[in-house]
Amino acid sequence: MEPPSASPRAGRGPWQELLLAVSLLISWNPPTTAQVTVESVPPNAAEGKDALLRVLNLPGDTAGLAWFRGETILPTHKILLYVIDTKVTTPGPAYSRRETIYPNGSLLFQNITLNDTGSYILQIINRKFETALVPGQLRVFQPVSQPLLTASNTTVTEDDSVVLTCSSSNTGVSIQWLFNGQILILTDRKKLSQDNSTLTIDPVRKGDAGKYECEVSNPVSFCKSDPVRLDVEESMSQPLLTASNTTVTEDDSVVLTCSSSNTGVSIQWLFNGQILMLTDRKKLSQDNSTLTIDPVRKEDAGKYECEVSNPVSFRKSDPVRLDVEEPVSQPLLTASNTTVTEDDSVVLTCSSSNTGISIQWLFNGQILMLTDRKKLSQDNSTLTIDPVRKEDAGKYECEVSNPVSFHKSDPVRLDVEESMSQPLLTASNTTVTEDDSVVLTCSSSNTGVSIQWLFNGQILMLTDRKKLSQDNSTLTIDPVRKEDARKYECKVFNPVRFRKSDPVRLDVEDKRNSTGLRLGSIIGIALGVLLGLALMAALGCLLLHTRSGRVSPCCDLKELRSPASTPGHGAAIRCTYPDSLPSSTAAVPMYQELQHPEKNIYCQINHKAEVAS
Structure with a gap:
């Protein structure tokens, strides 16, 4: 069908009157003719193509x-006006030179664009100048371009996950997934994103290997992506790393x-x-599965791992730590005292120049059994025994070790002595005279002790007068001298303890006569006795005279002299005594007479008389 001419005529004809009428009629809306319809051919037009x-x-x-763009018949929206009788087409403000109207009212769009999409209104005017409005719809779509299919990884292992993404430059497209040329069946492992652009497979299985495609489409076109092949390798298991020894010493060898x-x-x-950097000491086997380090150096200590890989995955082993230790040197065992007594305490210390070592204690070649009396410090370097018992005597050793070596100390012997009791010091006599002899004896309940003698707190100096017995328990002083007087002590001791005796004081007197008294004392006693006898004789004569009234013949006091009796006997006094003592009434005259004595009233002392036995 030929499109009508759109050239306007000169002057005013019937079509102009019709156009004027249409202009007047657009302000009201007559009933719509039901039979008239407008359809889009094709229903969905592709951009750049023609649509009708x-x-x-x-x-x-x-x-x-008349055709209008939009949903209203505003003058500014008019595209074309066509008069049937004259076949004249008049463009409106919305005309783009790509539209053509046909006598049957159809509107052709050439080289359609996306902007042409939308609603259109056809206004029909009959010869009675009645109008009808018929709506039309034009949908224009851009032809889809080929989508791009990408994968997070095209070679994966079982149990891994993979994400495939379909990217399109078009909007409003639908996406469909294909696997090996067939529509992809979704499962709980294969899931699509909300817009279908992303396919996630997790976990991957061996059966997921193959060719994947995505197809994008809209109402006017569709296009497939280039295929992406997914390769699924078997799962990579973790390798196992082992070492011939994880703790070695320098110059040893190790194989991993x-x-x-x-x-x-x-x-x-x-x-x-x-x-790992290989050296002449670090060598790999032909398949790299074995690493040999020979000889080992201190700097080889550290963490080793091996990593196995294929084109799609890799796995590391658990690390193996290699420790390079120095051989331990001999420890030094010392004791606070190697000879102690029961109930004492002793501390043994094990000293080592090495670090990171373990310490073990030995007693008489056996592992030491700890008790509430035998305790170790937190690092086992110190052994304390408190209190010490007799059975603790013996040989002690400590042994230090690390994972590659061990070494024992030299033994230390602990001797346990019995408790020291106080000695007893006795003397044969604590008071002696010069030229006498004295024996002091030191007694101890302990055996195997040494004895030392002290004089006035100082060590006793032996002389030819002061001699010790063979076991030093007896001190003999013979003869005793004045300077030997004062305090004596004995001290008993063993290698760990000593005890002193209580002191014994020795007194040394001057030399005595045969009676055992000093000469001056003897003379004084004799004079006292004689004077006493004379007074007694005089008193007896006085009493006799007082009673008899006469004076008895008495000896002259001048005749008194030293007795000639045998030693040990006193002088004999011969007097005549009255039969009885004077009465109490005669006491006063007798006292008065004694105040004025006469010579003849004293009794005569017969110094020759013998003393009655």
């Missing part, structure tokens, strides 16, 4: 047609082995988290 809004069942009395249950893997070695 086709009018069906146009009435026969139609006089003119990396074992994997997977085949076709590569092995790499790590030291302290870094790739």
Whole structure:
């Protein structure tokens, strides 16, 4: 069908009158003719193509047609006006030079754009100048471009996860997934995002390997992505790293082995988290599974790992720590005292120049059994025995060790002596005269003790007069001298303890006569006795005279002289005594007479008389 001419005519004709009428009629809305419809051909138009809004069942009395863009018939929205009789087309403000109107009212769009999408209104004017409005709809879509399919990883292992993403430059598209050319069946392991652009497979299984595609579409076109192939490898198991020894000494050798249950893997070695640098001391086997270090050096201590890998994954072993120890040196065992007595305490100390060692104690070659009396310090370096018992005597050793060596100390012998009791010091006599002899004896209940003698707090100096017995328990002083007087003590001791006796004081007197008294004392006693006898004789004569009234013949006091009796006997006094003592009435005269004595009233002392036995 030929499109009508759109050239305007000169002057004013019937079509101009119709146009004026249409202009007047747009202000009111007559009933819509039910039979007239507008359809889009195609229903969904592709951008850049042609599209037709086709009018069906146009009435026969139609006089003119007008197309408007939008949902209202505003003058500014008018595209074209067509007069049937004159076949004249008049463009409106919305005309874009790509629209063409046909006599049957259909509107053609050439080289359609996305902006052409929307609603349109066809205004039909009949010859009675009645109008009808018929709506139309044009949908324009951009043809889809090929989408891009990407994968987080195209080679994965079982139990891994993978994410495939379908990217499109178009909007408003639908996405469909294909697996090996078939629509993908979703499962609980295969899930799509809300807009279907992302496919997640977690965990991956061997059966998920194959060709994946995504297809994007809209109402006017569709396009598939290039396929992406997913390869699924068997799961990579963790390798096992073992060492011939994890604690070695310098100059030793060690072999580390990396074992994997997977085949076709590569092995790499790590030291302290870094790739291991090989040297002439560190060598790998042909398949890299074994690392040999020979000889070992201190700097080889640290953390070793092996890593196995294939093109899709890798796994590290658990680390193995290699400790390079120095051989321990001999420890030194010391004791606060090697000879002690029961109930004392002793501390033994084990000293080592090594660090990070263990210490064990031995008693008489056996592991020491701890008790409430035998206790170790927190680091086991000190053994305290408190109190000490007799059975604790013996040989003590300490042994230090680390994982590669051990060493014992030289033994220390502990001797336990019995408790020391106080000795008893006795003397044969504590008071002696010069030229006498004295024996002092020191007695102890302890055996195997030494004895020392003290004089006035100082060690006793032996002389030819002061001699000790063979066991030093007896001190003999013979003869005694004045300077030997004062305090004596004895001290008993063993290698760990001593005790002193209580002191014994020795008194040394001057030399005595045969009676045992000093000469001056003897003379004084004799004179006293004689004077006493004379007074008694005089008193007896006085009493006799007083009673008889006469004076008895008495000896002259001048005749008194020293007795000639045998030694030990006193002088004999011969007097005549009255039969009885004077009465009490005669006491006063007798006293008065004694105040004025006469010579003849004293009795005569016969110094020759013998003393009655």
